[in-house]
Amino acid sequence: MCGIVGYLGKHDTKGILLDGLKELEYRGYDSAGIAVLQGDEFSYFKAVGKLVNLEAKTAGFSTSGFAAGIGHTRWATHGKPTEINAHPHLGESSYVVHNGIIENYQELKNALVAGGVHFLSQTDTEVIVHLFESLMNSGMEPMQAFRETVSRLKGAYAILLITKQMPDTIFFAKHGSPMIVGVNESDEKFFGSSDAALIGKCNRVVYLEDGQLGFVSRTGIHLENSNACVVPRFAALPESKLAAQKEGFRFFMEKEIYEQSEVLSDTLIGRLADEAIVFDELDPSLLDGINEIKLCACGTSYHAALASSYLFERLGKIRTSVEIASELRYKEPLLCSDTLFVAISQSGETADTLETLKMARAAGLKTLVICNVDNSSMVREADAAILTRAGIEKGVASTKAFATQMVVLWMFSLYVAQTKGAIGTQAMREQIALLREIPAVVKVDDGLHERIRRLSKRYLHGHGFFFIGRDIFFPLALEGALKLKEISYLHAEGYPSGEMKHGPIALADPELFTIALMPKNLLYDKTKSNVEELSARDATICAISDTPFEKADDFIPIAAHAHYMPEFFEMMVVLQLLSMEIAIRLGNDVDMPRNLAKSVTVE
């Protein structure tokens, strides 16, 4: 995820910008850059990869006296992670950094190109600086040109811009992406896309609101909204960096649950056309000669694999098997060259999954990895990779990583279908429309969260939990049970609803808690019968559905949807919140559960 910093003042501009960028590193990025304007002289530096590369490039550079500086860590969306695509982007005499997406950039770019402007990068951001300069060239003053530029942008943005036409000034605008302006006693001005970049540097900040723009100069802050001046409303800055990174949430897990809507939008960007799935990162020949898909992973990633196997067969019409990596390693599997081996991993470093990937390669299979971490061992090992774009996940319990894996796997099942001609245009359109719904579906509703928080107090004991579901909701039940057990330390199992009567129903009594996933759009009546069987034996039932179920002791409502995939994603959020609230009530460290590590690099 991108990060922005800015500084206007007379101290060590380079050092302040690099420090600020370091504080934003946790968000994940693949390139970085800074631009500094001193008088009418610009210096700029960009580097691909980690900040140490940028530090190395700026080693011989320093500022003395007053300067305006902007910096950025870029997490690629439009265009590859190259130096040219890294921010800041240059016009003739101005530099810009930007977070978010300019949705109408192509339209703006076409008009600028027609007017003779030359673009260097593949980014959406570059249009901002060229549009600004073309408006100035048409006779506008810098602030007027900046205001006009911002008014023509559609999408989400946080922008900083510096220009020789008005040195000692930083222009800013915010709409849909966070931006904070800070000041200190020495009248220095700071910018950050998150508190973390500002802590220790200033004590009073303005959290910009959508639609606000303006500039900072030696004399103060000019802030406006819809052409009217606004008096900046200052707030005190939190003192703890860790607390700042949590952005007001109690735990990283909670923050990451709430982030899912945003990261899923990132996962989808550029990958959905009207009637097709677009994976620019895949060679079109990847599926040549492929008749089977073998999905392999551990833990939560295994649950994503298992859930998606229903989609690969149902939508992709391709034979699909799923393997737990630690099992596959030693079972002497028959690996055939017409199988595409797909490893799924948040970290890209899990030892067992990595080894199976190597085994598959050694057996001559084509390999694909679905991963959240670029340049991880698995991404480097596989023939092809699709990045899930979840940003750094800090909570040990995977939440947004699972959500993004599911969306990528769903899209990949459709990609298989389109490549093999197994899906019609209308069906593809419907699937794409569903995919587009998901970021809104996973937005956490405050009322729902509060209901789950209140309900959680009834589930702190008992002799065990069964999470049950059918079809794709069975792997979701497995994931719900894993979430609960890893952070609450309560025993929980995921089970297919229809299997309960083949043994586990013997455990049924009021102290057996059953969390029943009852989607309206998939096998509802069958699941209902299974839950009734448990209810008849006095098990305590918590039903999750859009339809109240009279035999349930507790009911968590989800919105009514016309398809089971939105139901899947909404129930996923419910299960994440439920396990987190139970664990919080039990006083556990939700982010760092006992005995667990985020990345399991041992066998």
Ligand code: M6R
């Ligand atoms: O990084 P990976 O996805 O390969 O990790 C695999 C598992 O260790 C991981 O999914 C684990 O089960 C989750 N963190 C649990 O929430």
